[in-house]
Amino acid sequence: MNSKRRDFLKIAGLTAIAGIAAPSAFNTLLKGEAIASAGGQHGAAVPTGKRWGMVIDVKKFSENPDLAEKCVSTCHTIHNVPDFGNKKDEIKWIWVDSFQHVFPGDSSHYKQPEALNSMPILALCNHCDNPPCVRACPTQATFKSKDGIVGMDYHRCIGCRFCMAACPYGARSFNWRDPRGKDANGQPFIKAENPKYPTRMRGVVEKCNFCTERLAIGQIPACVEVAAQSKALVFGDLNDPNSEISQILKTTFTIQRKPSAGTHPSLFYII
Amino acid sequence: MIEKALKGSTGYGLWMLFLLSIMGVGGLCYVQQFNYGLGITGMSRDVTWGVYISQFTFLVGVAAGGLMLVLPYYIHNYKAFGRIVILGEFMAIAAIAMCLMFIIADLGQPMRAMNVLLHPTPHSMLFWDMIVLNGYLILNILCGWVVLQSEYKGIKYPKWIKPFIYLSIPWAISIHTVTAFLYCGLPGRHFWLTAILAPRFLASAFAAGPALLMVIAMILKKTTKFDVGREAQDKLVTIIGYAAMLNFFFLGCEFFVAYYSQIPGHMHTLDYLFWGLGHGDQVYNNLVPFMRASVVMGLAGIALIFVSRARQSDNLLVVSCLLIFFAFWIDKGLGLVLGGFVPNMMDQVTEYYPSAQELGITAAIWATGFFILSILYKVAISVKLEKDA
Numbered sequence: 337m338n339s340k341r342r343d344f345l346k347i348a349g350l351t352a353i354a355g356i357a358a359p360s361a362f363n364t365l366l367k368g369e370a371i372a373s374a375g376g377q378h379g380a381a382v383p384t385g386k387r388w389g390m391v392i393d394v395k396k397f398s399e400n401p402d403l404a405e406k407c408v409s410t411c412h413t414i415h416n417v418p419d420f421g422n423k424k425d426e427i428k429w430i431w432v433d434s435f436q437h438v439f440p441g442d443s444s445h446y447k448q449p450e451a452l453n454s455m456p457i458l459a460l461c462n463h464c465d466n467p468p469c470v471r472a473c474p475t476q477a478t479f480k481s482k483d484g485i486v487g488m489d490y491h492r493c494i495g496c497r498f499c500m501a502a503c504p505y506g507a508r509s510f511n512w513r514d515p516r517g518k519d520a521n522g523q524p525f526i527k528a529e530n531p532k533y534p535t536r537m538r539g540v541v542e543k544c545n546f547c548t549e550r551l552a553i554g555q556i557p558a559c560v561e562v563a564a565q566s567k568a569l570v571f572g573d574l575n576d577p578n579s580e581i582s583q584i585l586k587t588t589f590t591i592q593r594k595p596s597a598g599t600h601p602s603l604f605y606i607i
Numbered sequence: 608m609i610e611k612a613l614k615g616s617t618g619y620g621l622w623m624l625f626l627l628s629i630m631g632v633g634g635l636c637y638v639q640q641f642n643y644g645l646g647i648t649g650m651s652r653d654v655t656w657g658v659y660i661s662q663f664t665f666l667v668g669v670a671a672g673g674l675m676l677v678l679p680y681y682i683h684n685y686k687a688f689g690r691i692v693i694l695g696e697f698m699a700i701a702a703i704a705m706c707l708m709f710i711i712a713d714l715g716q717p718m719r720a721m722n723v724l725l726h727p728t729p730h731s732m733l734f735w736d737m738i739v740l741n742g743y744l745i746l747n748i749l750c751g752w753v754v755l756q757s758e759y760k761g762i763k764y765p766k767w768i769k770p771f772i773y774l775s776i777p778w779a780i781s782i783h784t785v786t787a788f789l790y791c792g793l794p795g796r797h798f799w800l801t802a803i804l805a806p807r808f809l810a811s812a813f814a815a816g817p818a819l820l821m822v823i824a825m826i827l828k829k830t831t832k833f834d835v836g837r838e839a840q841d842k843l844v845t846i847i848g849y850a851a852m853l854n855f856f857f858l859g860c861e862f863f864v865a866y867y868s869q870i871p872g873h874m875h876t877l878d879y880l881f882w883g884l885g886h887g888d889q890v891y892n893n894l895v896p897f898m899r900a901s902v903v904m905g906l907a908g909i910a911l912i913f914v915s916r917a918r919q920s921d922n923l924l925v926v927s928c929l930l931i932f933f934a935f936w937i938d939k940g941l942g943l944v945l946g947g948f949v950p951n952m953m954d955q956v957t958e959y960y961p962s963a964q965e966l967g968i969t970a971a972i973w974a975t976g977f978f979i980l981s982i983l984y985k986v987a988i989s990v991k992l993e994k995d996a
Contacts, residue, residue, distance in 0.1 A: 423957075424651040433953060440954030441871065459953075468794050474733035475722040494722050495645070495715020498733055500655040504795025506952035510655060510715065512646030538644040539715025597794040 387484035388463065388546055389574035389602040390560070391584050396568035397456050403568060404432045404456040407559035411544070414558050416535045418515035418525035427509040429544040430460040430559060435607075439593060452607070458559075458569075461486060461507040461544035462593060462601030469499035469508065478541070484574070484602055485546045493540040500541060504597045507543050514538040574602065608759055611989035612982040618830065623981060626974045633971015636964040637712065645715055648965040653957035654948040658941075658969050659713035663706045665815070665940035666976075667786045668808060670702035670743065672816010674779035675846050681772050687838040690991060691824065694835075696751035697983035698820055699779075703744040705976035712968055732788045739782045746775040751983075759990045783808045790947065798876035799947045801864075807857040808939070813850035815935040817843050818908075818928040823984070825925045832995075833988045837919075844916045844924070851909050851931050854938075855902075876946045884949065884956060891956045894945065897937050905934030 397404045411417070411430050418427055438457045467486050469478050477492035478499050500508045516535050518524050526535060533549060536542055547557035555561070556571050563569040572581035584590075590604035640647045650657045676695035679685035711717050728734045750772050757764040787805035794800065821843055827833045865873040878884045881899065883892030908930030915923035950956050961969070 425646050426652050437953040437955060440950075440952075471730050472732070472793070474728050474731040474737070475719075475726045476728050477722070492719070492722055492726065493716065494719045496710075496713070496733060497655045497715070498731070498789070501790075501796065501947075502793045504952055506653075509652055511644070512650070513644040537716075541715075594795065599794065 385482055385575060387574045387602065389572065389581055391570040391581055391590065391604045391606060392458055393568045393606045394455050394457055395606060396566050400566055401456065403563055403566065404458055407458060407562045408432060410558050410562050413528065414530050415533050416526050416530055420525055425512045427511065427542065430458060432456045433459050462505055462599065462603045463546055465600035465602065466598060468502040468504065468599060472498040472502035474498065485548055487545055487548060488542055490536050490540045490542065495539040495541065497541060504594050504599060508541050509543060510541050511536055511538050608756060608986055608990065612985045615985060619985065623978065626978045629974035630971045630978065633967045636967035639964055640968065647962060649959050649961045651957055653951040654945065654959040656944055657959055658961050658965060659709045661940050661944035662969060663709035664786060664944055665936055666702045666706045667782055668812030668939060669816045669819060670699040670706065671779045671783040671812040673699040674776060675813050675817050678776055687836060687842060691835040691839050693751055693755055693987045694820055694824065694984065696747045697987060698980060699747045700744060700751065700983060701976045701980035703740055704979050705972055706740055708972045708975060712972065732785060732792060736785045736789060739778065739785050743778050743782050746771055746778055750775055755987055755990055758994060780809065783812050795952060796947050797872035801861065803857050803860060807854060810850050810854040810857055811935045811939055814847050814854060815932050817847050818932040821928045822925055825921055827988065831988060832992055841916055844912050847928065847931060848909055848912050851905060855905060875950055879949045880942050880946045886956045891958055893958050894942055898942050901934045901937035904930045908934060
């Protein structure tokens with residue numbers, strides 16, 4: 337075997353190894369965790385383990401006009417979400433918005449039913465299966481748990497707000513000022529503090545946590561509990577084919593926010 | 608060698624005092640921000656990054672611009688840059704220092720900045736940005752200082768420094784590429800989501816960085832005996848001119864894709880930046896005068912810079928370089944970052960206006976950068992002039 341041939345084989349071998357190793361190295365770079373997030377595949381995500389999801393039945397919220405606001409206030413009260421009384425500093429985990437804001441780009445023609453834009457539509461964190469915020473966070477202060485919930489570690493967050501730029505749904509809020517403080521009239525920003533959930537400090541990002549603290553003790557999320565009677569919100573395991581939510585999704589047409597962003601949200605809307 | 612920064616003319620002393628006073632005022636603003644929180648700035652839930660991050664983005668370009676001197680001198684052995692290459696390296700140091708200060712100023716919890724090191728996260732582009740920026744800072748301090756010190760001692764620089772100099776070349780490209788990746792990898796922000804962002808960043812960097820350097824070199828020519836030389840000056844005109852043209856070519860590509868495809872998301876931010884975005888019964892256009900001025904200034908600067916060379920006019924050269932520098936400062940230091948947040952993710956528009964404290968802190972960081980730059984340039988020029996004498 338002459339030396340040229342040996343060199344050629346060496347290079348060919350190394351190239352082959354590099355070619356095999358590169359995609360997996362690239363995949364590690366892209367995903368913090370290797371949970372199947374439908375990265376390279378076409379179509380829906382592969383079900384593995386538990387994945388919490390929610391169906392929002394907008395029709396039922398229209399029939400019951402106060403319900404949506406009640407869900408919002410309950411969530412914000414139990415999670416000590418401060419009210420600064422202005423839009424600039426606003427913090428919200430869940431809120432009511434119009435169809436054209438929750439589904440921008442889907443209102444492309446004028447002949448849509450007028451009722452559409454007066455419908456109260458709840459918007460909150462989508463707990464994406466492939467969350468861009470988790471990819472962007474430089475400290476893993478925001479992370480995806482095994483049950484599909486995208487969580488926040490308020491003690492690790494450095495407040496760079498990269499996750500806020502990354503989230504395609506505007507679901508994240510930043511504590512521009514001290515949420516534990518008081519306004520000019522001496523009124524606290526958190527009206528009635530709930531000792532069961534921590535208050536946050538200035539300079540960190542927060543958002544809906546799908547009530548992990550309640551799930552941990554066997555309760556359902558607070559907003560779902562408020563809407564339980566009318567079943568306007570249905571919460572459950574998307575990966576369990578027998579769960580109520582799976583049954584609804586199988587029989588009812590639902591839409592998701594910005595599916596083209598490839599985030600695979602865990603929230604589904606019945607309009 | 609550093610002692611040369613301590614004594615200088617009255618003009619030098621007054622200049623440093625002037626910078627220190629701005630730093631002092633800005634420092635007080637930062638104390639206020641530190642105590643109150645970032646709510647003291649004009650940023651909001653919808654526009655979450657403001658002048659801090661946009662200045663940071665622009666200054667990464669100024670730092671990367673040093674490459675346009677290092678590469679011809681060390682790789683192509685272009686001797687005419689012998690006197691100016693150190694200015695490029697030292698400018699990179701000052702620019703990166705400003706970048707790091709702008710990032711710290713923008714953090715909600717600056718005391719936790721080290722969490723980026725404690726919890727290294729390779730899938731975050733910010734993690735890589737921290738690595739490339741700090742690496743580039745160290746490389747430039749090392750290369751600049753060692754080469755200058757050798758010159759001071761009257762010897763050729765040691766051989767071991769060469770690999771570091773070569774490394775600094777691709778590294779300069781990396782800092783601006785990774786900085787572009789902060790933006791262009793985010794789904795949902797159509798204005799940033801373009802593969803041409805990193806090339807565009809580099810083109811504007813290779814124009815704006817050397818343009819600033821040119822202005823400083825001309826000031827030095829007037830105030831000291833330090834002259835970078837006619838040949839270096841003329842060559843830099845070519846570099847700045849073509850890089851600036853390339854930037855406008857890339858900008859034109861963006862316009863074509865947006866307006867020919869007619870995809871609303873691609874058009875909205877360009878509408879907002881250059882024509883005003885009609886939304887409901889309101890038109891949002893607070894950046895339009897700036898962005899239009901940026902295009903006019905940039906194109907005028909390109910034309911004038913070549914005229915200045917034909918006429919061998921230093922005054923015209925300074926004017927054209929200032930035009931190009933401020934054109935790209937508006938384009939990247941204002942429009943690029945702020946525009947990305949309009950409209951927001953819910954298709955609503957919030958306009959951003961910086962607060963007084965925010966501008967004070969921004970001015971102070973620029974002043975600190977120029978303070979560092981002045982010290983470094985004082986040392987470099989003293990060494991060079993001593994050698995000439």
